[in-house]
Amino acid sequence: QVQLVESGGGLVQAGGSLRLSCAASGSIFSINDMGWYRQAPGKRRELVAVSSSGGSTKYADSVKGRFTISRDNAKNTVYLQMNSLKPEDTAVYYCNLRMVLTTFWGRGTQVTVSS
Numbered sequence: 121q122v123q124l125v126e127s128g129g130g131l132v133q134a135g136g137s138l139r140l141s142c143a144a145s146g147s148i149f150s151i152n153d154m155g156w157y158r159q160a161p162g163k164r165r166e167l168v169a170v171s172s173s174g175g176s177t178k179y180a181d182s183v184k185g186r187f188t189i190s191r192d193n194a195k196n197t198v199y200l201q202m203n204s205l206k207p208e209d210t211a212v213y214y215c216n217l218r219m220v221l222t223t224f225w226g227r228g229t230q231v232t233v234s235s
Contacts, residue, residue, distance in 0.1 A: 122146035122224045124215045129229030136233070137203045142215030142226055144196040153218040154191055154198035158211035158231075165214065171198060183209075205233045 128140040140156065155170030155178075169179045169189035177189055186205075191198040198215065210233050215226035 124226035126226040126229040131232045140200040149219045157214045160211040207235045
């Protein structure tokens with residue numbers, strides 16, 4: 121079993137910053153992708169950023185230059201530093217862990233950006 125525990129969400133004014141963390145525990149393969157998705161009310165869940173265990177990263181165009189994903193492989197933890205937040209970044213942010221043939225999701229953490 122694998123568990124993902126997210127933290128760091130909250131309410132922030134536009135232009136502010138937040139840092140999300142996601143710690144994975146359980147049977148985790150060393151080769152994996154860890155990332156963040158988000159879902160706003162009435163919208164589909166979308167990729168925000170993903171980091172591979174090999175070091176590559178990928179970002180949604182809407183967050184490039186503002187968000188930074190990083191990870192600590194020794195702690196099986198992934199972070200998302202979010203700067204210059206905008207009201208349209210408001211969503212529930214979900215941690216995602218993808219390994220061979222399996223994918224796990226966290227429960228989500230709410231991020232609300234006020235204008």
